[in-house]
Amino acid sequence: MTRDADEAVACTGLTYSFGETNAVDGLDLTVVRGEVFGLLGPNGAGKTTAIRCITTLLPVPARMVHVFGRDAAREAMAVRRLLGYVPQQLSADAGLTGRENVALFARVFDVHRSERAERVAQALAAVDLSEAADRLAGTYSGGMIRRLELAQALVSAPRLLILDEPTIGLDPIARTGVWEHINAVRAATGMTVLVTTHYMDEADQYCDRVGLMHRGRVRALGTPSELRQGLGERRGAKATDPLPTLEDVFRDVAGSGLDDQSGEFRDVRSTRRTARRVG
Amino acid sequence: MSEAPVAPPVASADRAREKGIGLLLSPPEPRAGWRLLPTRVVAMCAVELQKLRHDRTELYTRAIQPALWLLIFGQTFTRIKAIPTDGIPYVDYLAPGIIAQSAMFIAIFYGIQIIWERDAGILNKLLVTPTPRSALVTGKAFAAGVKSLIQAVVVVVIAALLGVSLTWNPLELLGVAAAVVLGSVFFSCLSMTIAGIVLSRDRLMGIGQAITMPLFFGSNALYPLSVMPGWLRTVSKVNPLSYQVDALRGLLLGTPAHLALDFAVLIVAAALGITAASSLLGRLAR
Numbered sequence: 001m002t003r004d005a006d007e008a009v010a011c012t013g014l015t016y017s018f019g020e021t022n023a024v025d026g027l028d029l030t031v032v033r034g035e036v037f038g039l040l041g042p043n044g045a046g047k048t049t050a051i052r053c054i055t056t057l058l059p060v061p062a063r064m065v066h067v068f069g070r071d072a073a074r075e076a077m078a079v080r081r082l083l084g085y086v087p088q089q090l091s092a093d094a095g096l097t098g099r100e101n102v103a104l105f106a107r108v109f110d111v112h113r114s115e116r117a118e119r120v121a122q123a124l125a126a127v128d129l130s131e132a133a134d135r136l137a138g139t140y141s142g143g144m145i146r147r148l149e150l151a152q153a154l155v156s157a158p159r160l161l162i163l164d165e166p167t168i169g170l171d172p173i174a175r176t177g178v179w180e181h182i183n184a185v186r187a188a189t190g191m192t193v194l195v196t197t198h199y200m201d202e203a204d205q206y207c208d209r210v211g212l213m214h215r216g217r218v219r220a221l222g223t224p225s226e227l228r229q230g231l232g233e234r235r236g237a238k239a240t241d242p243l244p245t246l247e248d249v250f251r252d253v254a255g256s257g258l259d260d261q262s263g264e265f266r267d268v269r270s271t272r273r274t275a276r277r278v279g
Numbered sequence: 280m281s282e283a284p285v286a287p288p289v290a291s292a293d294r295a296r297e298k299g300i301g302l303l304l305s306p307p308e309p310r311a312g313w314r315l316l317p318t319r320v321v322a323m324c325a326v327e328l329q330k331l332r333h334d335r336t337e338l339y340t341r342a343i344q345p346a347l348w349l350l351i352f353g354q355t356f357t358r359i360k361a362i363p364t365d366g367i368p369y370v371d372y373l374a375p376g377i378i379a380q381s382a383m384f385i386a387i388f389y390g391i392q393i394i395w396e397r398d399a400g401i402l403n404k405l406l407v408t409p410t411p412r413s414a415l416v417t418g419k420a421f422a423a424g425v426k427s428l429i430q431a432v433v434v435v436v437i438a439a440l441l442g443v444s445l446t447w448n449p450l451e452l453l454g455v456a457a458a459v460v461l462g463s464v465f466f467s468c469l470s471m472t473i474a475g476i477v478l479s480r481d482r483l484m485g486i487g488q489a490i491t492m493p494l495f496f497g498s499n500a501l502y503p504l505s506v507m508p509g510w511l512r513t514v515s516k517v518n519p520l521s522y523q524v525d526a527l528r529g530l531l532l533g534t535p536a537h538l539a540l541d542f543a544v545l546i547v548a549a550a551l552g553i554t555a556a557s558s559l560l561g562r563l564a565r
Contacts, residue, residue, distance in 0.1 A: 055407045057564045077409050081309060085407040091400030095330045107322035108408040110315075111307040119307075122300045136333060152404070157306040189304055 008033045008160050008192040009054055010066040015216075016049050016058055023049035025216030031160075033068075036186060036193040038207035039218075040200060040250065046216040047196040048088065051164050054194070055085050068159060081109070084153030084191075088164040092148045094138030098129050101137055102151050109156035123151040126188070127181050143174030147181055154185060161186075163195040167202060175199075179206050200246040204228075212250050219253040309409065316414050323418030324425045331429060338429065345381045345434045349374060349441055362502050367532060374438040374445070375527035376500030378455075379462060379520055381434050382427035383494065386463040387487050389423040390470030394480045397563045406564050413557040416471060420553060423467035424460035431459045435531075444532075451530045454538070458530070461545040462523035468552025475559025500524050519548040 004010070009031035016024040024046045031037040039047045052058045054065055056076040065072035067079045092101050102120045111119050124133045127147035132140065137148060146166055153161055163182070167175040183206065186193055197203055203210045204224045211218040212227070220227055224246055231244045231252055244252075310318060331338060353370035356362060364372040396402040405415060435455075439445060446452065474483050495501075497511060498520040504512050515521045522544040529536020 052403075052564075057403055057406055059561070077411070080407055080409045081306065083407055085404055087400035087403050089398070089400030091404050093326070093330075093401060095333060096326065097329075097333075100326070100329050104322060104326055105404075105408065106307075107325070108319060108405065108410050109307055110310040110318065110409070115302060115307075119302045122302050126300045126303060154303055156408075157303050159306075185300075185303075188300060 004030075005069075006032050007066065008035075008068060009037075009194060011050070011054070012064055012066075014050065014053055014060065014064045016053055016060065018049075022216050024053065027213075027217055029211060029218055031192060031194050032209075033192050034190055035208040036182075036195065036206060038203040038210040039194065039196045039213055040198065040203050040210055040246070041196075041213035042198055045213045047213055048164055049216075050213070051162055051194070051196060055083060055162060056080060081156075082159045084156060084158030084161045086146070086149045086153050086161075086163045086166055088168060090142070090145050090149075092137040092140070092145050092152070094136065096137060097134050098124060098137055098140070098148050098151075099133040101148055102155050105152045106155045111155065119155055123155040124148075126154055126185055127151045141174070142170050143177050146170065146174070146178045150178070150181060150185070154189075157189070159191055161191050161193045163193065165196055165198070167197065167199065175202065182206070200250065204246045210246070212246075212253055214250075214254040220249060315409075315411070316417060319410050319414040319418040320421045323415075323422040327422040327425050331426070338433065341381065341385065341430055342433045342437065344384075345377045346437050348377045348380070349434075349438060349443075353377075353441070363506065364503070365534065367534070368443075370438075370441060371443045371532055372528070373501065374434075374443045375531050376498075376524050377438075378431045378434045378459065378527055378531075379498075379524045380495055380500055381430050382459050382463050383466050383520060384491065385427045385430055386423045386466035387470050387491055387494075388484075389419070389467035390472075390474030390483050391480055391487070393419065393471050393474050393563065394478070394483060398480075403564055406560075412560045413553060416468065416557045416560055417464075417553050419471065420464040420467045420549070420556070421460065424463040427463035428456055428459050431455075446531055446533065454530045455527055458523050458526040458541070458545065461542070461549050462519065464549040465519050465545065465552045468549070468556040471556035472552065472559055475556065475562045478562065494518060494520050498524060519544060 007030055009029065011027050011029040014024050014027040014029070015022060027046070027050055029050070039050065041047050049058065053060045054067065054072065056072050056079055060073050062071055062073040068082055070078045070082070072079050096104070099120060102123050103116065106116050106120050121130065121133075124130050127150050129144065129147055129151060132144060137145060140148060161182075166182070167178050170178065179202065182193060182195075185191070195207065207224065209221070209223050210227065212220040222230070227249045228243045228246065231249045232241065235244070237244075349370060353373045356373070357369040360369070362369055362372070393402065406412070410418075435445065470483070470487065473486055477483050477486065493514075497514040498518050499515060500520065504515055507515060522541040525536050526538055526541035526545070528534050529538055529541075
């Protein structure tokens with residue numbers, strides 16, 4: 001099957017179930033090369049499950065997920081070489097220094113010894129952690145740990161950077177700092193970024209396109225301004241009225257009952273644990 | 280092998296060079312085939328050594344128990360002379376058993392570290408690297424081996440200080456190191472296998488504690504096979520710890536041992552352990 005050369009990620013009818021629950025339910029999604037794509041939705045919408053399918057962590061049938069034309073089921077190792085992944089939890093090892101944390105990922109991505117130290121130094125410099133590089137990660141602030149994880153993901157020069165709730169639990173200044181570094185690195189390397197978040201304001205500000213996910217499917221897709229304008233037009237708003245927010249768009253496409261669908265116990269526990277560690 | 284990435288837009292590449300991050304534009308040359316496994320093992324062992332360098336508390340606290348075994352149990356039973364040891368002092372006889380025990384204690388709880396890494400997202404991140412699950416498990420198992428080996432060095436020093444007459448032949452010591460590492464590979468894989476089945480730290484802790492003592496007492500670590508009742512002798516014969524102790528005793532003390540059989544059993548047990556743990560690792564990622 002020939003894939004479109006512009007596709008960084010293509011999910012076709014992606015379905016994944018935990019027991020009888022369809023966490024992802026026939027997801028069709030395309031992420032275009034070079035864009036920052038935001039997958040939005042409340043806890044339990046299926047964002048993280050979709051990400052775990054794309055990253056090959058969860059087994060999917062053949063032809064459902066392609067990353068740069070590679071089938072995630074059949075060519076998992078090739079797909080992994082193209083990915084940089086930052087999971088939702090604070091995943092840097094607190095018992096290692098920042099430099100050692102990044103060097104581990106340089107080793108497991110086969111960076112040759114002759115350029116390992118320099119590449120690790122460049123990844124740390126890209127996220128402004130050169131000065132703190134030789135301190136234990138356990139002494140870092142939440143924002144610094146997120147930047148360190150970004151450096152871990154960048155050291156292998158991925159073509160697709162996947163960030164699962166990168167700013168969860170961070171204070172507004174640290175959130176801005178993390179996004180500024182994501183944008184700077186993306187501008188410098190031209191890589192594609194796929195990010196999940198439930199902060200609509202961040203998506204509005206930093207994503208080229210967003211997909212609003214609810215109950216395992218993408219319910220609306222487009223640039224943030226397209227989606228907001230679209231809702232404004234549907235509501236018959238006047239030109240002088242303020243545009244609806246992305247949250248309004250989300251409430252419009254998801255309908256009622258959002259509060260009852262905002263994640264299962266496990267999702268909420270995981271989110272709270274991360275927020276507690278960051279704070 | 281993955282294709283080389285499309286070159287970033289010229290403007291992007293220029294910006295990257297300006298920022299001094301030009302290396303981050305090109306992916307590393309992938310290793311394939313047999314060369315992949317040793318690099319992953321070295322990576323995991325390096326992490327273990329780096330952690331030990333930053334915090335040696337565990338090394339010291341874990342030395343207390345073997346020291347007490349040798350000091351109290353060993354010295355007392357040397358005086359009682361209740362256990363037949365073919366003429367060598369009991370504390371000497373006991374030392375290899377305690378080395379094996381302290382290595383096993385480290386390895387058998389390694390699965391808890393895997394579950395902690397799962398909860399912290401570290402395991403998922405490693406599973407999204409080009410590392411086959413078997414290579415990841417082998418790397419972790421050898422990392423447990425390195426940790427156990429350092430602990431074994433501490434116990435050997437304690438034993439030497441207590442007057443145990445050990446070999447200082449480098450080849451025999453190399454054999455000791457190999458036996459400690461192979462045993463730890465097996466027990467850490469046993470632990471990771473159980474982790475893949477029970478999926479929770481609390482359950483694994485309970486099972487770990489439940490199997491550690493039977494493995495230890497159902498081996499020749501404290502007493503020879505000849506004093507065991509028939510059923511315990513059978514347990515001891517299927518217990519890899521017995522073969523590890525036999526090898527350690529033969530190499531360290533020069534007592535009669537079955538080194539070929541001992542190492543064959545340890546290698547097969549380690550290989551089976553790696554296979555079982557690798558096949559269950561995916562359950563931890565879900």
